[in-house]
Amino acid sequence: MTSATAAWVGDGYDPECPTRVLLDRVGDKWTVLVIGVLADGPMRFTALRDRVGGVSGKVLTATLRALARDGLVTRTAYPTIPPRVDYELTDLGRSLQGPLDVIRDWSEQHIAAVIAHRDKFDDGASE
Amino acid sequence: MTSATAAWVGDGYDPECPTRVLLDRVGDKWTVLVIGVLADGPMRFTALRDRVGGVSGKVLTATLRALARDGLVTRTAYPTIPPRVDYELTDLGRSLQGPLDVIRDWSEQHIAAVIAHRDKFDDGASE
DNA sequence: CCCTTTAGTTACCTTGAGGTACCAGGGTAC
DNA sequence: GTACCCTGGTACCTCAAGGTAACTAAAGGG
Missing domain, CATH: 1.10.10.10 (Winged helix-like DNA-binding domain superfamily/Winged helix DNA-binding domain)
Known part of the structure; x- marks a missing residue:
């Protein structure tokens, strides 16, 4: 590791x-x-x-x-x-906003992919 | 805002x-x-x-x-x-490691301050 | 007088994350 | 051939986070 x-x-x-x-x-x-x-x-x-x-x-x-x-x-x-x-x-507390912004940025960039995977996964599971 | x-x-x-x-x-x-x-x-x-x-x-x-x-x-x-x-x-999944690293960095830098506040707060509460 | 307003606290209930114990099912040892 | 192990996964229970709602104190308005 x-x-x-x-x-x-x-x-x-x-x-x-x-x-x-x-x-x-x-x-x-x-x-x-x-x-x-x-x-x-x-x-x-x-x-x-x-x-x-x-x-x-x-x-x-x-x-x-x-x-x-x-x-x-x-x-x-x-x-x-x-x-x-x-x-x-x-x-x-204010210093936490940097990390929180990074989290938010990742989320906004990748959430569509996550949701897409989620939908595909759920479709497969219900068959 | x-x-x-x-x-x-x-x-x-x-x-x-x-x-x-x-x-x-x-x-x-x-x-x-x-x-x-x-x-x-x-x-x-x-x-x-x-x-x-x-x-x-x-x-x-x-x-x-x-x-x-x-x-x-x-x-x-x-x-x-x-x-x-x-x-x-x-x-x-691997792309998540960047944000996670930021979280980890903040934690390692500021955790001592958080713990210190926590101890002081708990002392005050028990008086 | 009673009702309102503020920042809670307390009692009670629901929900779901997480822990324990067990299952399936084919090996293998005897 | 049967008793037991290995793996990944599942049924069942517990416990605590979180939600709802009622209650508090003390001043002021009607």
């Missing part, structure tokens, strides 16, 4: 492998969408929920907490009534 | 968004490991299972089938006894 692959293959699944840590965070349904929306600037909870569309409050809370825990967003709560909480990407 | 973010934010979660298709495939526990191992060349089922380490037969079967469905690997079954099935990365 090449040393490049060795770095992320290792001796099997390792929850502490750096690549795995990132994929575990970014692989879930909403994190990428939240980061994308926050790329436009700070936003409060309800605006974020409306903007992402389809996410439940519970899951958005969990997603934002995980992002804050990892230092990718900041959470700023103002003790006003009613409460107001602003979320904002950190520099670390 | 920038048009770049619009491309993958859209009006919320969309299972057909190209980026989502890729993340749904690559975000699971084993796919990246399997692609990493297959980068070394074709490999048969059992060798793959031993090489990845920790993956169950069922999950490896499902992972490989999903990869084959998407045209990222080929599955070649020889009707010998005992059976022999070879799996190999396609060109499309």
